[in-house]
Amino acid sequence: MTAIAANLRFGLSDSLVLARRNLSHVRQIPEKLLDVTVQPLMFVLLFAYVFGGAIAVPGGNYHEYLMGGIFIQTLTFGVMGPAMSMANDLSEGVLDRVRSLPVARSAFLVGHVLAEFAAALLGLTVMTVAGLIVGWRIHTDVPHAMAGFGLLLLVAFAMLWVGMLLGSVVRSADAAQGLVFVVIFPLTFIANAFVPSGTLPSVLQHFSNWNPVSALAAGIRTLFGNPTATPDGAAWPLQHPVASSLMWCAVLLAVTVPLAIAAYRRRTEG
Amino acid sequence: MTSTTDAGVLAEGLGKRFEELWALRDFDLVVPQGSVLGLLGHNGAGKTTTVRILTTLARPTEGRAVVAGHDVVADPAAVRTRIGLAGQQATVDGLLTARANLQMVGRLYHLPRSVARARADELLERLGLTEAADRLVRTFSGGMRRRLDLAASLVAAPPVLFLDEPTTGLDPRARVELWELLEELVRDGVTLMLTTQYLEEADRLADDIVVLDGGRIAAQGSPAELKARLGGERHEVTVGSADELTSAALALGRFASDEPAIDADAGLVVAPVRAGVALAEVVRALDAANVDTTDLHRREATLDDVFLTLTEPTETTTEIAA
Numbered sequence: 024m025t026a027i028a029a030n031l032r033f034g035l036s037d038s039l040v041l042a043r044r045n046l047s048h049v050r051q052i053p054e055k056l057l058d059v060t061v062q063p064l065m066f067v068l069l070f071a072y073v074f075g076g077a078i079a080v081p082g083g084n085y086h087e088y089l090m091g092g093i094f095i096q097t098l099t100f101g102v103m104g105p106a107m108s109m110a111n112d113l114s115e116g117v118l119d120r121v122r123s124l125p126v127a128r129s130a131f132l133v134g135h136v137l138a139e140f141a142a143a144l145l146g147l148t149v150m151t152v153a154g155l156i157v158g159w160r161i162h163t164d165v166p167h168a169m170a171g172f173g174l175l176l177l178v179a180f181a182m183l184w185v186g187m188l189l190g191s192v193v194r195s196a197d198a199a200q201g202l203v204f205v206v207i208f209p210l211t212f213i214a215n216a217f218v219p220s221g222t223l224p225s226v227l228q229h230f231s232n233w234n235p236v237s238a239l240a241a242g243i244r245t246l247f248g249n250p251t252a253t254p255d256g257a258a259w260p261l262q263h264p265v266a267s268s269l270m271w272c273a274v275l276l277a278v279t280v281p282l283a284i285a286a287y288r289r290r291t292e293g
Numbered sequence: 294m295t296s297t298t299d300a301g302v303l304a305e306g307l308g309k310r311f312e313e314l315w316a317l318r319d320f321d322l323v324v325p326q327g328s329v330l331g332l333l334g335h336n337g338a339g340k341t342t343t344v345r346i347l348t349t350l351a352r353p354t355e356g357r358a359v360v361a362g363h364d365v366v367a368d369p370a371a372v373r374t375r376i377g378l379a380g381q382q383a384t385v386d387g388l389l390t391a392r393a394n395l396q397m398v399g400r401l402y403h404l405p406r407s408v409a410r411a412r413a414d415e416l417l418e419r420l421g422l423t424e425a426a427d428r429l430v431r432t433f434s435g436g437m438r439r440r441l442d443l444a445a446s447l448v449a450a451p452p453v454l455f456l457d458e459p460t461t462g463l464d465p466r467a468r469v470e471l472w473e474l475l476e477e478l479v480r481d482g483v484t485l486m487l488t489t490q491y492l493e494e495a496d497r498l499a500d501d502i503v504v505l506d507g508g509r510i511a512a513q514g515s516p517a518e519l520k521a522r523l524g525g526e527r528h529e530v531t532v533g534s535a536d537e538l539t540s541a542a543l544a545l546g547r548f549a550s551d552e553p554a555i556d557a558d559a560g561l562v563v564a565p566v567r568a569g570v571a572l573a574e575v576v577r578a579l580d581a582a583n584v585d586t587t588d589l590h591r592r593e594a595t596l597d598d599v600f601l602t603l604t605e606p607t608e609t610t611t612e613i614a615a
Binding site for chain 2: 033037041048051052117119121122124126
């Protein structure tokens with residue numbers, strides 16, 4: 024019993040030491056945090072003040088509508104950080120060093136997850152503050168607002184694991200970056216993240232209605248009491264955005280966590 | 294716990310297969326505690342595979358190995374507490390400072406924070422990196438990185454140390470400095486296993502040498518034994534045309550301690566020099582045999598010569614007199 028407790032304690036402390044290593048990288052290369060700080064800020068300002076004037080949201084204020092989309096878009100791009108740091112570490116000798124030490128094999132993975140989750144928290148904070156500045160407000164009661172932030176954390180966690188999986192299977196960090204752009208860009212733009220999907224041509228509208236990004240953005244808007252601009256007769260996920268958001272997160276985690284762990288084990292088997 | 298009579302490293306019938314290819318096969322080894330083993334071989338000979346198995350980074354396909362008293366497959370965690378590894382690819386983190394790298398390793402050995410810090414400072418001092426302690430490792434030269442890598446492998450003062458090509462890519466001065474450092478460690482009682490492509494390095498540091506070729510042990514012995522068999526000087530003769538190779542080999546054979554080897558593609562004959570032979574005698578003999586010698590020189594044996602001798606039957610005619 025005490026041996027298990029000691030293992031657990033060492034496992035946790037090892038993970039923290041390794042997470043701290045990832046965070047120190049940020050101190051050396053602060054640009055690493057651009058994607059969770061400046062980039063969302065830029066998107067908030069760009070859409071709120073540049074495109075926003077030209078976009079009409081049925082039944083509401085565009086700035087209030089926008090934030091749900093920005094939250095989800097930024098968290099979706101959060102795939103990039105873990106993907107690149109995993110890909111980097113797996114292609115360099117650092118992992119050999121760690122593996123030759125008396126350290127639990129999981130500690131390396133957990134360290135990454137902890138550090139990347141901390142980065143996602145920072146990103147969420149930046150976006151929340153930026154949203155409040157451009158006029159976004161939460162209109163629901165405290166439990167709903169809490170649920171809204173809870174969903175954001177869940178999405179962040181799910182995207183993090185998508186990134187961990189990606190980083191464990193690609194050949195290099197550059198490959199990870201390329202792949203993320205090709206997949207995530209259309210996914211976040213052919214959605215209701217920035218414009219109500221009613222304005223899209225019918226084929227794209229269909230895509231957008233079933234796009235998880237749309238469901239997630241609508242889920243956040245619903246929980247914060249922001250306009251969702253969901254047209255009548257929209258697809259089921261948009262009619263039940265919170266339930267479908269939870270389902271999407273559950274599916275993502277159920278798929279990516281075991282696959283990422285398996286890929287990591289395969290890469291470290293030798 | 295390991296008793297003092299235990300071998301530092303013991304391997305029996307070790308083998309590692311990657312798909313259809315055996316990277317290592319039938320590898321037997323005993324490294325007594327406190328001694329130095331040099332694992333000599335070209336790229337792809339199986340040196341790194343051997344080190345990776347012995348340091349628990351790779352699982353053997355067959356055979357078994359015991360390092361510092363613990364089986365590498367059955368009890369890798371115990372092995373890891375008692376070994377240090379400096380890999381071929383520097384395994385330090387370029388985005389951390391030298392100090393932070395060593396402190397991290399100390400913390401991963403579960404040293405208390407203050408002890409990890411003190412140990413890091415001590416090792417930086419010992420490896421002459423104190424000045425650079427707070428610089429990012431990615432700004433380091435190759436030699437400094439190697440030294441830091443070595444420092445990282447010494448954090449827990451492990452009784453068995455594995456160094457995979459510790460001096461590859463270093464300039465001659467950095468190489469000598471590293472050798473001195475390793476000799477110091479060995480004086481302190483560390484069991485050291487190092488891989489190298491340099492005969493000279495194995496000669497200087499190792500008590501015993503294992504020559505690997507194509508994943509198998511080609512020769513094993515003390516440097517003196519191997520050198521007597523493989524080392525020494527070579528006569529190397531380049532001839533004008535291929536049909537003169539045999540007569541050149543015949544002429545050279547009279548001054549050789551072993552059969553001359555013919556490299557037909559390069560138009561070369563190489564033979565180990567018998568003690569007491571003057572170069573002038575060789576020139577006269579070649580001349581007398583009417584060999585159109587375009588080049589002749591006497592040089593130290595290289596690893597290539599060792600491998601030529603060890604791994605390939607010499608292409609000489611049987612009638613050459615010894």
